[in-house]
Amino acid sequence: MGVEKEILLRAENIHKVFTVSEKEEQYVHVLKGISLEIHSGEIISIVGASGSGKSTLLHVLGTLDKPNRGNVFFNGKNIVELSDEELVQIRNKEIGFVFQFHYLLPEFSALENVMLPSLISKNTMKQAKERAALLLEEVGLQERLEHKPSELSGGEQQRVAVARALMNEPKIIFADEPTGNLDEENGEKLFQLFLRLNESFQQTIVFVTHNEKFSILGKRTLYLENGKIFFQKVV
Template identity: 55%
Template sequence: MISGNNIHKAYGAVQVLKGVNIDISKGEVVSIVGPSGSGKSTLLHILGTLDKPDTGAVVMNDTPISALSGRQLAAFRNKNIGFVFQFHHLLPEFSALENVCIPGWLAGRRKKEVTQQAQELLGILGVAHRLENKPNELSGGEQQRVAVARALINQPEIIFADEPTGNLDTTNARDLHQLFFDLRQRLQQTFLIVTHNEELARLSDRTLHMKDGLIV
C-alpha cells in the first residue's frame, strides 16, 4: 500500500536516515520505536510527504509520491493521508466540528456532506456532545479525538501518528490505543505510529525498531 525504498536524508553534515526500506500493507497498525535522534519522526514526515528524501523513493498504491510537488503534492496529501500529532494542532478560533471539517472543505467537497460526515466521526469517537466547543474548552483526550476525526475526514489511505499519546495521561492514552484498533476493525484504517509508548507498540501488528538512521 505504501513503501519507502532506500531513503536517505541529511541535515547539513548529519545523516539522519541512511537507506531505510519500509513496506506497510492496508489495514495494518505498525509502530516505529527507537531512541531519540534515531530518525523515526524524519521517516514519518518523509512517508507523509511533509518532507522529501535526499535520495530514495516513496510509493503509495503505485503513485510515486516522492516525485510530486506543489499543488499536485498538496492535493494528494489532503486526499490520501491523515496526520495525528502529539499536540493536536487544532485551530483555536474554530469549534471541534469546524476543525474536523476544514480538510474536507479544502478538498472542495460539498459543505453539507463534509459537515454530516464530521458529525458522524465525532459520534464514533465519543465526542458528539462537544461539536460546538472550541479546543480550549476540551480536555486533552477530547482534543486528541477531535484531531483523529480531522485526520479521518477525507477517508485517507493511511494515518501517520507522531507520538499521539505523548501528551495524554495513562487512561486517555489507553483509550486512544483502543480507538486506533477499533478504527482499523470498523474502517480498515491503516496506521503508522511513531511512539515511545511500549504498551501501544506491543499492541501493534508489527513493531519496527530504529537505531542510527536505520530499521534494525
C-alpha cells in the first residue's frame, strides 16, 4: 500500500451559474455539482469538449472565480469564505497559473517577468533575481534571460510563463490548455517539463488539454461533460 498523500484541495458539489441577462432571466448553468479531491504531488489532466466547463472549473479551483454553490477547501481553508485580500495572497504565494496565452509583460525581459511574483510578495531584488535565473535555467532558458517576450519563440514564452508560475514555490499549478498555441514539438517539450517538475519536485499540477496524447501524461484524468465529471481514469 502506498503512503496516503495529504489532500491539498477538495471541491464539494460545485455549481457555477453565469448570468447572461438578469432582465431576461438568461442563465448558463456551467458546473453542475462537481466534487473532487486533489492530493499533494498529483499530476491530473482534465479533458472534455469545448464548452464543457473546463476553464470555469479551473478558475473556481484556482480561486479566480467563486462557485454559486458548494465549497472549495484549499490547504484546509474554505476559499468560498475568504476575503478578496486573502485570495490575492493565496494566488500570489500558493497557486501558479499557466494559460493558453502567456500574459508576459512585453516591456520586461524574461528574467524580470519571472521576478515579478517574488517582488510583489516583497522579497528583495537580489533574492528574486537569483531564483528567477535558477528557474529559467531549470526550464532550459539560461541563454534567454535578457530577451523580451517578442524576442522569444512561442514555446520559449510558455516556458517563461511556467518559470513565473513556479516563482513563489506554489503548492499547485493550474494550466489551462498551455500548449493550445504551440506546435506539436513545443507542446511535447512543455509537457515533458511538467512531468519533470512533478517527478523531481513532486510539484502538484492540474492541466487542461484537448490533445489526447498529452492528456495521458496525467496520472489521473478527469473527463468533463456538460458540467459534470462523468468519468475518471487513474493510471
